[in-house]
Amino acid sequence: MEFVQNYNPLDNIWLSAFVAFLPIALFFLCLVVFKLKGYVAGFLTMFLATLIALFVYHMPFDKVFSSLAYGFLYGLWPIAWIIIAAIFLYKLSVKSGYFDILRDSIIAITPDQRIQVVLIGFCFGAFLEGAIGFGGPVAITAALLVGLGLRPLYAAGLCMIANTAPVAFGAVGIPIIAMAKLVNVPAIDISAMTGLMLPPLSVFIPFFLVFLMNGFKGVRETWPVLLVAGLSFAIVQHYTATYLGPELPDIASAIVSIVATTIFLKFWQPKNIFKFDSQKEEIKTQKNHSTSEVILAWSPFVILIGMIVIWTMPSFKGLFASDGILNFSTLKFNFDSLASIYQTQPVVAENKAVKSLFELPLINTVGTSIFLTALISMLLLKVKPSEAISTFGETLNEMKFAILTIGLVLAFAYIANYSGISASLALALAHTGNAFAFFSPMVGWIGVFLTGSDTSANLLFGTLQQVTARQLDIPEILFLAANTVGGVVGKMISPQSIAVACAAVGLVGRESELFRFTVKYSVGFIILVGLMTAFIAFVIPEVIPVVTH
Template identity: 55%
Template sequence: MELYRQIYNPFSNIWLSAFVAALPIFLFFTSLVVLKLKGYVAAFITVILSLIIAIIVYKMPIGMSIMSFFQGFFTGLWPIAWIILTAIFLYKLSVKSGYFEILKASITTITPDHRIQVIIIALCFGTFLEGAIGFGAPVAITAALLVGLGLNPLYAAGFSMIANTAPAAFGAVGIPIVAMAQTTGIDANVLSMMVGRMLPIISLSVPFFIVFLMDGFKGIKQTFLPLCVIAFSYTITQYLTASILGPQLVAITSSVFSIIITVLFLKFYKIKYVYRLDGKEKFGNESKIGIRDILKAWSPFIYLIIFIVVWTTPLIKTYASFADIKFYLPYLKDSIIQTTPLSLSDEPLDTMYTFQAIKAIGLAILIAAICTIFTLKIKTTIAIEAAKETFKEMIMPIITIGLVVAYAFIAKNSAQAATMGLALANTGSEAFAFFSPMIGWVGVFLTGSVTSSNLLFGTLQQVTASQLNIPETIFLAANTVGGMAGKMISPQSIAVACAAVGLVGRESELLKFTIKYSLIYIVVGGIITWVIINLFPMLIPIIIS
């Protein structure tokens, strides 16, 4: 059997070696930002360059290099793409049933104050959509709703993008963290716990920040109690779910619980100085929505919560393992050897691929979708149409994700990621503790997705942590937190938001609006990471192998 012993400094100069290893990333950046290529094209040529570097510079056997590509691509398809497809299918069923409009209406009738409505729509409902479907839809839907309230289209798009910062770490049913767990080998629940411990300051600040941008300190003063109810119910639920249940339901539980608590609070508390964009002063004649219709409208996502909770229990994890199919691709079994300084005992890299036929969360979402079809009495033809639309719309994004994951695996198996990590480790633990989230920030700017950023840079963060003798969990979580801030300046997110509010061709205006706030949040993320590492290391979960 042919063995490949990883080399980490092929040019005997770690910075030169790191520069060459980073060329695929530079190419990806140039392809997206300068050449304006489509994501799948940029990802494909990035993979090709990475393969060439692996074979020529790192002397990785051709067979191993190609099989590393397929290992990554298959991981991108299952379980990652499977979750995406089922989640968007569930959302489309809700829309086509007509009940999605009732769901939206049930939110906008909570209070007449437009400041609180903006927070409920952009943050709470946007978080709910992020947890259910993600991938640009939350910003598009909430921005359009805010324009309907009377907001300036630029502000509607900007507020939606700022609000999307809070849930982006967990994305659609935990995909960003699940994907990182797949590529790094760290338990998704441990990563979720670490991210949850880093987010409270950011999550608490978002509703206050948006109201400040709308109506200054006066607006915060006049809505202070409702803002506290929303912020603390949201943040506490986010923290507890991330720590106890794992990443899949964080966005959904935090949004739903926050909406419920806010509705109950506003039943008894009335805002004295109501802020309206339309100048309306008398309220109370809004049409009432029946509780039965509201429950039916929310039923797809109630099913989603129920089945994902079931799927994350030890019962499924234990008794569904019989359906797991584990295998090695040719040339990869025990054939890639990690060497000093990454491993002192020359251990083979784990390259087993596991196909989880039942345990993959996508099946739980599919069952929720089937229950939705029966509950909302959706015709079979409409359900089939929704499935076809889902596949048609997502085929290229899924291929892009598969290619990005393939690059991540090539970079990991060939040691390109290790080279970049070793170079970054030379900056020292103090500097990198602050710098770590910025890598995730750049990754989301490049890819438009926290998931893709985590796939792109997860291994690099892991290797760097190893070299600095710092628990890898904190840097992996920092990559995710940095990616949240990057969502505000992602060209893809900006394009989606502008399209939703009629600002096509004015994307530069939206970028100018959001970039300063993105920079504020990435600095905050860097400070949080540095403080945890240097002052509160007890917050970093211990990984029990």
Template identity: 45%
Template structure:
């Protein structure tokens, strides 16, 4: 039995300094010494294991098994999601359909700035709201590269765009976990976030364009950016406040995509922004593209949206979870006690091979092969080559998660959070940093809330401020921490072919993440009066909402059957789309 000690040196500053050491080491070897990502992650894990034993007196078998648990989680479900996302993209490319997708986007706008808003911000927010866990970064960065963006630019901008929707990602899972940890209802927390997250959602589109092309570039397209920001932030605020935490990302992203597409039908920038030495294709004819060809080309991503939506429904997941395989980690399961809660930590590897989002994405890819008439042999060949392409990236992700689990189980992560909480009356200004650090270490806003949610509410209560503001600060700070999480960086690098160059992505991400974090810190600190006046009447309104009813299983089966029938119908309808049309397009 190992009892966590969050201040092993009896000096919080010194204990936290040693807890921060693996993070500092990771940055130094990546950015200064330019060590490849997988070696940086593995060596950081070794350092964390050594500190866990030397400083925190954690038995070596427990720290090693913690690393094994994290590495397994890195491969599944995180690595599985990345494989699925890249597999789907590779199918679109190898069948020639992505060329038509590019053409269809150009028919809306051939300005690279506006393409970035459509793909990385709006479509990425939809993927975050439906699936989360790295899906939006993997898919949107791959799509941007296919559109002609350089790999590094695609990775960095996709990470930046993904900050806006993180708090409500995966159908509100971060908020629902925060509710479980703190005792507040998910709807109550969502009302608080309705006054925080939409502000970031309004800022990010402007920020994206400034980062990409500077203030001059923003001046040329500000009407379209304004439309995107307003059509995203207002629906997010209203949905979060009145409907709860599950749908804000979905509704806001769809609203922003529709609004921007409709706006671009009546307005286009006078100056079309293209990359240097890039041919101008604005005057190329799009007459050869029929509606059926466009729908067929987009069918992999349409099927993806359908499957992600299905996999996110409780009624569907309750059916798919019936085949889960739970594997308690030897020596580790219930061998660690949290000294604050006096509870034993479960260490169970959940092999939810059917209900995980990655399986939904991979099935969507194979269903797309059916629609696109790709043979089973070729489909399997593309899948195998995708895994081979990502093997180093998967090693990096596993190494990063191995460190995260050692840091969490030993108590290092909590030590870092406790140091920030010692700031007294100034704590509201620094509270988002705790969530930011939590997501940096764990790679997940959900995990950061499970780790620091109670600490935040307790600290806010101690300084006489509404406790729910603490979880709001944790969620919002964690959202902008997602872009610097080693897990996110590894996913972005693996998807864009930049494995081994993670340090270059970090140089970009750290600066912009800290700028957005500073904005959130100011919002939390100066916005207290607004929070109190709006939320005071609803304080303590209800416990955490219960899970879905027992009847969910039947409806889940029906939803899945409907989805498969729709795909078969689509294949039949699109089968008449002659390959001659695609050949004619290529010839053109």
């Protein structure tokens, strides 16, 4: 039995959008007002979305059930697997004792914890986002910052905010590449427009991180190094996005920013060194370590970079293609009832079936590359196999509620997408006429909130942005880029991201605290991005790059 999505089931787009918004409103209330645990909020949100899909959107029960199952499984693999492997790697470093050496080596670059957050959360996090994406960057950097003495909530919240600048070009440019294929626009054109909109945010983020930690006083004391970190990142981001395409901006920008900031710190340090209270006494006992000890302490993360490079190489990915020798390692099964769910105009150009094939890549997934890094690190750091097994079991035990939360959140995302709930919200905003120039990024923001992924949000709403731009006679690459940029500031409140970050720092069950920390900043950012998009559209349209096709 076919199910063709109906985006206006109540024959009034605003009323339909209001009903579609109810699960999101419930999620906000669960976390902000009632302060429920993440998995409880996720279950209630999923349950309400299921009722709306069944009785408002008239989605057949078998398709509702399959959508929930598909989303829950996707939450387990690859999302939860990435986080489990990342936390396992971090815990092995701690158990071996070498994390203390790694921490001391970072302090040797700068003992100021405001700058450490910029180096790790912003610079190193951007590199990881560019290479792997999928929540791994926040998990790894937040765990590192907790090890350096930051309070868990602070570490998670700051890393989620720091992760905004690189998300658009995450996982080697996949969000933009996927959208470009969908809407048949050259990827470099969308990349160039995104590379024009993001740099101001990239310069601002290091300053904002320090402001959150230490107010204007902290910004005044550290502004030279913050300018070096942010400006070097933004310049390279703009250049690579404009002239080279979407694959390299994050990786290149992060490397240049790390090198420039580290060199600058050789010649300049803030007069007043900032440390959190918990670290003030501990830092006094800092030891000097040999070069070999420092190299060994950093080896897990150096190996991780190498593994990520291998995993993203086309030649390696080719091994898992349909004719590749390792194709057997990807398990595939089809949700037959999903194959007859069709998206329709204006969300897609012509009726199109949703994805029904579930792929479970045992090797060709980022989580496996991190897990193999952990096994190699176990040998290098001389962690006993029995202790490593115990540590892995400990990781799974600590993660059990986080895994459940991620699964429930992804189940909600898929029922919202496959029923048409998500599209109803976007279409209502598209009915605002020229005001849509302001609301265009909000569509991407909602998309990332619902799916946890800028790629998914771009695939979900790319065609809608294109069609609306043509109706308003505005260059389509502006709205396509706005969808991407709006999505990056929605990442910090995505239920999936919240669950991942809490799992990384041991705050499982306290997702409401992290959500309340980030939501006000996310709302502020999306308003600014909306104003920027409208300003470009109606005041300075000449800066929009000319489409090359």
